[in-house]
Amino acid sequence: MKKLTSFALIAFLLFISTQALATNKVVIQVSSNDPTTQTIALNNAVNLQKAMGMDNVEIEIVAYGPGLGLLTQKSDQTKRVASLAAQDIKFSACGNTIKKVTKKTGKSPVLTEGVEIVPGGVVRIMELQQQGYAYIRP
Amino acid sequence: MKKLTSFALIAFLLFISTQALATNKVVIQVSSNDPTTQTIALNNAVNLQKAMGMDNVEIEIVAYGPGLGLLTQKSDQTKRVASLAAQDIKFSACGNTIKKVTKKTGKSPVLTEGVEIVPGGVVRIMELQQQGYAYIRP
Amino acid sequence: MKKLTSFALIAFLLFISTQALATNKVVIQVSSNDPTTQTIALNNAVNLQKAMGMDNVEIEIVAYGPGLGLLTQKSDQTKRVASLAAQDIKFSACGNTIKKVTKKTGKSPVLTEGVEIVPGGVVRIMELQQQGYAYIRP
Numbered sequence: 001m002k003k004l005t006s007f008a009l010i011a012f013l014l015f016i017s018t019q020a021l022a023t024n025k026v027v028i029q030v031s032s033n034d035p036t037t038q039t040i041a042l043n044n045a046v047n048l049q050k051a052m053g054m055d056n057v058e059i060e061i062v063a064y065g066p067g068l069g070l071l072t073q074k075s076d077q078t079k080r081v082a083s084l085a086a087q088d089i090k091f092s093a094c095g096n097t098i099k100k101v102t103k104k105t106g107k108s109p110v111l112t113e114g115v116e117i118v119p120g121g122v123v124r125i126m127e128l129q130q131q132g133y134a135y136i137r138p
Numbered sequence: 139m140k141k142l143t144s145f146a147l148i149a150f151l152l153f154i155s156t157q158a159l160a161t162n163k164v165v166i167q168v169s170s171n172d173p174t175t176q177t178i179a180l181n182n183a184v185n186l187q188k189a190m191g192m193d194n195v196e197i198e199i200v201a202y203g204p205g206l207g208l209l210t211q212k213s214d215q216t217k218r219v220a221s222l223a224a225q226d227i228k229f230s231a232c233g234n235t236i237k238k239v240t241k242k243t244g245k246s247p248v249l250t251e252g253v254e255i256v257p258g259g260v261v262r263i264m265e266l267q268q269q270g271y272a273y274i275r276p
Numbered sequence: 277m278k279k280l281t282s283f284a285l286i287a288f289l290l291f292i293s294t295q296a297l298a299t300n301k302v303v304i305q306v307s308s309n310d311p312t313t314q315t316i317a318l319n320n321a322v323n324l325q326k327a328m329g330m331d332n333v334e335i336e337i338v339a340y341g342p343g344l345g346l347l348t349q350k351s352d353q354t355k356r357v358a359s360l361a362a363q364d365i366k367f368s369a370c371g372n373t374i375k376k377v378t379k380k381t382g383k384s385p386v387l388t389e390g391v392e393i394v395p396g397g398v399v400r401i402m403e404l405q406q407q408g409y410a411y412i413r414p
Contacts, residue, residue: 006144006282026264031316031414040169040203044260047234051261065316065414096323122320122412123327126302129410134267136260137275137413138169138203144282164402178307178341182398185372189399272405274398275413276307276341 024048024057027128029137030067031121038070040138042080045089054088060128064094064121068101072109085114094121162186162195165266167275168205169259176208178276180218183227192226198266202232202259206239210247223252232259300324300333303404305413306343307397314346316414318356321365330364336404340370340397344377348385361390370397 026048030041045059063071070077071093085091095117102108111117118124129135164186168179183197201209208215209231223229233255240246249255256262267273302324306317321335339347346353347369361367371393378384387393394400405411 003143009282024264024268026260029412036204043203047258047260048264051258065319066312120323120327122302122323125412126300126324126410130300134264135273135411136167136263162402162406164398174342181341185396185398186402189396272402273411274305274401 023132024052025128025131025133026057026059027125027133027135028059028061029121029125029135030061030063030070031065031137033066033069035076037138038067038075038077041070041136042077042084044136044138045084049087049089058090058133059088060090060092060124060133062092062094062118062121062124062128064097068093068097068109071112071115073112074109075112078112081112082114085112091115092118092121092124094124095119097121161270162190163266163269163271164195164197165263165271165273166197166199167259167263167273168199168201168208169203169275171204171207173214175276176205176213176215179208180215180222182274182276183222187225187227196228196271197226198228198230198262198271200230200232200256200259200263200266202235206231206235206247209250209253211250212247213250216250219250220252223250229253230256230259230262232262233257235259299408300328301404301407301409302333302335303401303409303411304335304337305401305411306337306339306346307341307413309342309345311352313414314343314351314353317346317412318353318360320412320414321360325363325365334366334409335364336366336368336400336409338368338370338394338397338400338404340373344369344373344385347388347391349388350385351388354388357388358390361388367391368394368397368400370400371395373397 028041028044030038041061045061048057048059069075071081071091081091093111093115098109166179166182168176179199183199186195186197207213209219209229219229231249231253236247304317304320306314317337321337324333324335345351347357347367357367369387369391374385
């Protein structure tokens with residue numbers, strides 16, 4: 001009986017860890033200002049959602065350094081970013097980069113609607129990988 | 139005695155999960171049409187095989203977007219790709235990209251011998267990471 | 277009682293594996309000779325250290341292929357690399373690349389003080405990911 005209880009407990013714990021791994025989670029890094037690379041990042045997110053079903057995958061696009069521009073209203077893609085943010089793709093802008101740009105240009109970049117700020121882009125990407133997110137760098 | 143049984147079970151389960159992690163598995167992403175980047179991707183695969191021994195590492199090169207060209211017969215590297223495919227390096231071409239190219243150009247790209255098609259390159263890269271593959275993006 | 281022992285054992289094992297995952301470890305890949313990309317790699321390491329605290333994150337920058345230059349004394353950044361190496365950021369230069377460069381140019385590249393040589397850059401990056409390192413490719 002005790003063996004059974006132990007076994008059930010182990011099975012339960014394994015089940016939990018398997019679930020944690022089985023969830024589809026992807027972080028997509030945008031650290032380049034190259035328009036092609038930025039477009040591919042957005043396409044990658046859309047393809048993942050189409051393939052897995054919107055409810056079966058968590059996608060976060062983290063932009064930092066020269067990649068931050070993608071998430072500002074100055075980007076050619078601002079409408080597409082806003083639209084994707086509204087359909088469950090999370091966008092995170094690097095707080096460190098925002099501070100740097102603000103200091104350099106004298107004004108803070110205006111982010112696209114739906115974009116959130118994280119303290120540091122690289123720290124965020126590390127943390128997401130620690131939580132089991134797969135990593136894509138287009 | 140029951141404690142022993144439980145202990146043996148736990149040890150066995152830990153052993154299994156350790157084994158799963160210990161296997162050397164690497165996915166190399168090619169999403170750029172830059173010839174240098176593409177050459178480095180192939181070199182990386184060869185260096186991994188040389189260092190670990192061909193039987194001790196599973197390597198899959200996944201090409202998508204502008205990187206697809208590497209796996210077609212139009213690539214300067216088509217002979218090298220075919221040769222590497224014959225010596226246990228797996229090449230996966232993105233089905234989504236193939237569809238897009240076919241729609242745009244009116245004809246489907248001719249893949250190099252030994253290259254397989256996966257439904258989506260990014261989905262494949264995510265799945266491989268979920269299976270414990272390390273990720274390299276040259 | 278036996279159940280309790282088993283439970284304690286499982287809790288202990290889970291604790292150990294959680295600890296292993298919880299340590300902040302990041303490998304940053306430099307495989308490009310683009311000065312901006314190389315600068316971002318160094319900035320990323322500094323931002324990680326600032327955010328987590330120097331004692332709470334292990335950072336290793338692995339340079340290979342065209343990225344090797346960053347770790348040589350010919351790099352514009354050689355002073356910064358030496359200074360970061362002295363403050364607990366690990367720099368690993370790819371032995372395979374060093375051999376290739378030496379063969380091609382007739383002399384071996386002079387590495388910056390504090391830089392270590394690993395047999396293969398890509399193998400090293402794979403191994404670090406297997407050990408739970410998050411991966412960043414700027």
